[in-house]
Amino acid sequence: MSQRGIAGSGGALFSDPGQDGLMHRAFLRGGGASAEEVRRTPVIGIANSASDLNPCNAGLRRLVQEVKRGVREAGGLPLEFPTISISEPFTRPTSLYLRNLMSMDVEEMISVSPIDGVVLLGGCDKTVPAQLMGAVSAGKPAVMVVAGPRPVSCHRGNSSITVDDAWPFCDRRRVGEIDDAEWLEFEGNLNADVGTCNVLGTASTMAAIAEVLGFALPGSAFAESTSLERREIAYRTGIAAVAAVERDVSPRELVTPGSLENAFRAVTALGGSTNSVIHLEAIAGRAGHRIGIDRFEEWSRTTPYLANVRPGGAHTLPELEAAGGVPATLGRFPELLHLTERTALGTSWQTELAGRPAPPEDILASAAAPRAPRGALRMLRGNLAPGGAVLKAAGVGDPGLFTHRGRVVVFDGLDDLNARIDDPDLNVDAQSILVLRGLGPVGAPGMPEVGHIPIPAKLHRQGVTEMVRISDARMSGTSTGIVALHVSPEAAVGGPLAYLRDGDEVFLDAESGRLEHCVDPEEFAARTPFRPATAPLRGFARLHHAHVLQAEDGCDFDFLRDPSIPGAPSAEEPSAHFQEATRNVSE
Ligand code: FES
Numbered sequence: 382m383s384q385r386g387i388a389g390s391g392g393a394l395f396s397d398p399g400q401d402g403l404m405h406r407a408f409l410r411g412g413g414a415s416a417e418e419v420r421r422t423p424v425i426g427i428a429n430s431a432s433d434l435n436p437c438n439a440g441l442r443r444l445v446q447e448v449k450r451g452v453r454e455a456g457g458l459p460l461e462f463p464t465i466s467i468s469e470p471f472t473r474p475t476s477l478y479l480r481n482l483m484s485m486d487v488e489e490m491i492s493v494s495p496i497d498g499v500v501l502l503g504g505c506d507k508t509v510p511a512q513l514m515g516a517v518s519a520g521k522p523a524v525m526v527v528a529g530p531r532p533v534s535c536h537r538g539n540s541s542i543t544v545d546d547a548w549p550f551c552d553r554r555r556v557g558e559i560d561d562a563e564w565l566e567f568e569g570n571l572n573a574d575v576g577t578c579n580v581l582g583t584a585s586t587m588a589a590i591a592e593v594l595g596f597a598l599p600g601s602a603f604a605e606s607t608s609l610e611r612r613e614i615a616y617r618t619g620i621a622a623v624a625a626v627e628r629d630v631s632p633r634e635l636v637t638p639g640s641l642e643n644a645f646r647a648v649t650a651l652g653g654s655t656n657s658v659i660h661l662e663a664i665a666g667r668a669g670h671r672i673g674i675d676r677f678e679e680w681s682r683t684t685p686y687l688a689n690v691r692p693g694g695a696h697t698l699p700e701l702e703a704a705g706g707v708p709a710t711l712g713r714f715p716e717l718l719h720l721t722e723r724t725a726l727g728t729s730w731q732t733e734l735a736g737r738p739a740p741p742e743d744i745l746a747s748a749a750a751p752r753a754p755r756g757a758l759r760m761l762r763g764n765l766a767p768g769g770a771v772l773k774a775a776g777v778g779d780p781g782l783f784t785h786r787g788r789v790v791v792f793d794g795l796d797d798l799n800a801r802i803d804d805p806d807l808n809v810d811a812q813s814i815l816v817l818r819g820l821g822p823v824g825a826p827g828m829p830e831v832g833h834i835p836i837p838a839k840l841h842r843q844g845v846t847e848m849v850r851i852s853d854a855r856m857s858g859t860s861t862g863i864v865a866l867h868v869s870p871e872a873a874v875g876g877p878l879a880y881l882r883d884g885d886e887v888f889l890d891a892e893s894g895r896l897e898h899c900v901d902p903e904e905f906a907a908r909t910p911f912r913p914a915t916a917p918l919r920g921f922a923r924l925h926h927a928h929v930l931q932a933e934d935g936c937d938f939d940f941l942r943d944p945s946i947p948g949a950p951s952a953e954e955p956s957a958h959f960q961e962a963t964r965n966v967s968e
Contacts, residue, residue, distance in 0.1 A: 391521065392424025392458070392497040405495060421458040423626040425619070426496035428487055430508045432466035437505035437584065439575040440528050440606040444615040448500050448526060451619020457626075459500075459619065462490055469506045469583075469830070469857075477659075477855070478827025480507040480514075481929070481938050482921060487515025497521065498626040500618060501596070504528025504577045504606075506858070509587035510660035513596060517632040517667040518941065522625040524725050525596040526618045527588040529606035530698050531576030536567055544578045545692040545859045547571060548833075555803065556838050576606025579698050580691040582858030586653030587660060592707045593644040594664075595635040595723045599733045603702040621725055628727050636668035639719030642680055643730070645672075646717055647710055649681040649756025652693035652775030654858025655866050658758065659828075663935030669943035674769035674933055678760035678894060685751030686775065687713055689744055692861050693757060693775025696744050704740035712737050714748045761865055763897035765851070765877050765887065768869030768933045772891050776861035778847035783863065783891040785849045786899070787814040788884050793911060794819040795831060803838035811840055814849045814887050818878045821853035821871025822929045822936045823914045826922065832856040832866045849889055851896070853878055865889060865896050867932035872911045874931075879910035 390397075395405045406419040427448055431441040445461055452459035464486045467476040491499050499519075501512040504527050516523035534542045550567060553559050559567075577584035588602035598618055604610040641661060648657045658677055665672050687710065688694060690701045711718060712734045720731035739747070746752050757775035774783070790809045792798040798817055801807055809815070815834045822828050832852035836845055850864040853871035870876030877898065881887075886899040898905065917923045928938040 390495065392422060392495055394495040395419055395424060395458070396422065418458060421456060423497035423623060424458045424460060424495060425452045425622045425626070426491060426494055426499040427459055427461040427502060428464050428490065428499055428512060429461050429502045430464055430466035430504070430512070431502070432468070434471050435466040435468035435505050435508070436575055437468060437577045438466055438503070438508060438528050440611075441502045441504065444526055444528070444612065445502060447612045447615035448502070448619040451616040452500075452622055455620040455623035457623040460496060462494065464490060467505070467507050467511070474825045475827045475829035476505070476507040477936060478825070478925065480511045480936075481925075481941060483508065483511035484514040484518070484941065487512050488518045491516060491519035491521055498622055499523045500622045501525040502528075504584060506583040506587065506656065509584070509591055510664060513591060513594070513632070513664050514667050514937070514941070517636055517664060520631050520633060522622070522628070522630055523596060523632050524618050524622045524625055525591045526615045527584075527591065527597060527602065528575070528577050529604050529608070529611045530579040530585060531606050532573045533579055533697050533699060534570055534573035536570040537563070541697055542570060543580045543691055543697060544571065544582065545580050548860060552835060552841060555835070556841050574607050578859050580859050581651055581653050581688065581693065581698065583654040583656040584858070585698060586648055586651070586657045586858055589647055589651060589653065589707050590644045590657060590661060592725075593647050593711070594640050595725050596632070597725055599724045599726065600706050600708050603698050603706045605699065605702075618725070624727060625725070630723070630727070633668045635723060636664060636670070637722065638670060640722040641665050641670060641672060643711070643718050643722055645677060645680050646684045646714070646756070647707060649684050649758045650686060650710055650714065651688040652686055652690070652757035652773070655758060655771045655773050656855055656858055658771050659855070659867065659932055659936050662933070663937040666935050666937050666942040666946055669945040671946055674760045674762065677758070681756035681758050681760065684714065684717060684756040685746070685748045686753040686755065686757045687746045687748070687751050689746065689752060692859050693773070694752070700744055704744040705737060708733055708737055709740040709745055712739070713745060759891045759894060761889070761891070761894050761896040763895045765898050766865070766868045766896045767877070768931055770865045770868045770896055772863065772865050773861065774891060777863055779863070782847060782849050784889070785814070786886060786888045787812045787849060789814045789816045789851075789881055789887050791816045791818065791881050791883050792834070798834065802835055805839055807837055807839070808883070809837050809840065811843075811845045811848065814851060814889070816878070816881060817850070817852040817854060818872035818881070818911060819853070821869070821873055822931060823926060824853065824871055824873025826914070826925055826929070828853070828855045828867070828932070828936065830855050830857045832864055833860040833862055834864070851887065851889075863891070868896070869931045869933050871931065873914035875910055875913060877905075880905050880908045882908070
């Protein structure tokens with residue numbers, strides 16, 4: 382190979398008349414491609430995150446064939462390539478720990494490969510933001526197909542079992558209400574097929590974001606994983622990929638202040654996952670934008686909460702899909718949107734929303750009679766969370782606890798929580814506030830989804846189903862509850878959470894967005910904080926520890942954000958290698 386301009390040449394290397402073209406075509410011919418096929422343009426890469434270690438994405442193995450069919454029918458040459466794939470249930474401590482690594486894999490593969498554009502095949506929670514972040518940084522035209530939610534299933538006469546049913550089921554097992562036979566039976570009943578979590582959890586929320594930002598086709602977010610509709614979407618996305626290359630629209634042009642606002646308004650109207658705040662900030666950062674807690678709060682406060690869909694409501698995801706999905710949601714509040722922003726088809730949202738029938742009120746309420754006048758995600762700030770925190774108001778059992786003052790019971794990490802939460806002697810009552818710390822971006826590492834602290838068994842037996850909880854961790858998008866999450870700065874880097882002690886009084890007001898301790902400031906500052914995280918000695922863990930940002934900066938690595946963002950490394954900085962070499966010379 383000549384090594385001539387590979388990074389910038391894209392698929393043109395296959396039609397190069399010289400040595401590069403000959404060698405590129407010859408390698409594909411060796412794999413069975415015809416002389417005509419290897420001369421097709423554009424060349425469309427397909428980043429496939431199917432993996433046995435990620436069952437949510439297993440359906441992508443079938444969908445990729447449909448994508449290829451669409452690319453070929455539009456005249457292009459599809460070339461599939463694997464990337465790492467991160468599964469929320471199978472990755473410890475959490476898949477967020479590897480999200481930035483996956484984004485680097487995706488970015489580099491898109492950048493260095495002889496392709497003109499890419500189709501991203503993702504699904505499980507972190508795979509979608511990782512792919513979007515990588516694609517934005519790589520800069521070639523990109524479209525996306527998500528795996529789609531798995532079908533709703535049945536258990537003992539209940540024919541609408543979804544993944545969020547697992548949490549109360551496990552709580553009942555903890556207190557002895559579920560016997561071994563039903564425990565085994567439920568294991569086989571919970572997931573009826575491959576696909577992502579079948580409620581408005583993180584995967585579905587991120588699918589909606591991909592659609593609103595203009596990467597996934599309009600109306601594609603919620604089609605079931607194994608449906609004919611999902612296969613049709615994959616096929617049409619293959620065609621759309623070729624068109625996206627012809628339009629030459631970079632992902633950065635799609636991620637604009639207007640499209641980010643549209644995306645978050647959709648999330649908070651749907652009652653989507655708290656994780657969206659982290660991922661949307663990270664995606665924005667790759668395109669040179671910063672959203673910030675205050676703007677998230679303003680968008681949420683001025684968007685009505687509309688979706689009566691699980692886990693925050695009564696209806697299932699297929700019912701939301703049948704009601705019109707994301708376009709129907711956006712169609713409920715067009716006056717709040719930037720309607721000139723683009724869809725994955727190159728059309729405007731104005732065009733896509735025109736003439737759509739209104740969805741049923743009981744599934745998607747109208748803006749005139751919403752489920753709540755403000756969106757489902759609340760941002761918090763105060764002396765306990767100077768960098769911010771987030772709380773999901775959808776599906777909360779006892780809204781009276783939205784404003785609550787109580788004494789804290791503090792758990793230092795998961796081992797401490799597991800050892801004491803069900804201890805009959807735990808000094809806790811229904812008015813207590815449970816705090817779990819040491820599990821933020823640096824501390825865990827990667828902010829595992831454990832912030833949804835279980836109700837202590839002795840209170841559960843008394844019928845307590847809701848308590849105020851606070852953590853620097855995240856929680857699953859399939860969970861609900863009055864949980865102040867993503868508290869920043871986290872305890873492991875010395876945030877205020879590190880100084881709390883059992884019995885301290887804390888005040889939460891989700892309406893005004895306050896999260897405060899009521900300890901005398903001088904006494905508080907004089908305390909010895911919770912132990913800081915120590916730096917790992919090698920490998921990715923060391924890279925993560927040194928460079929991961931706090932939740933309000935999307936937990937991205939500082940050096941992956943767009944250089945225009947304040948705090949990103951400067952391009953003029955001499956490399957560490959250069960500094961080391963010159964130091965050696967001068968010595
Ligand atoms: Fe993969 Fe929920 S665990 S989407």
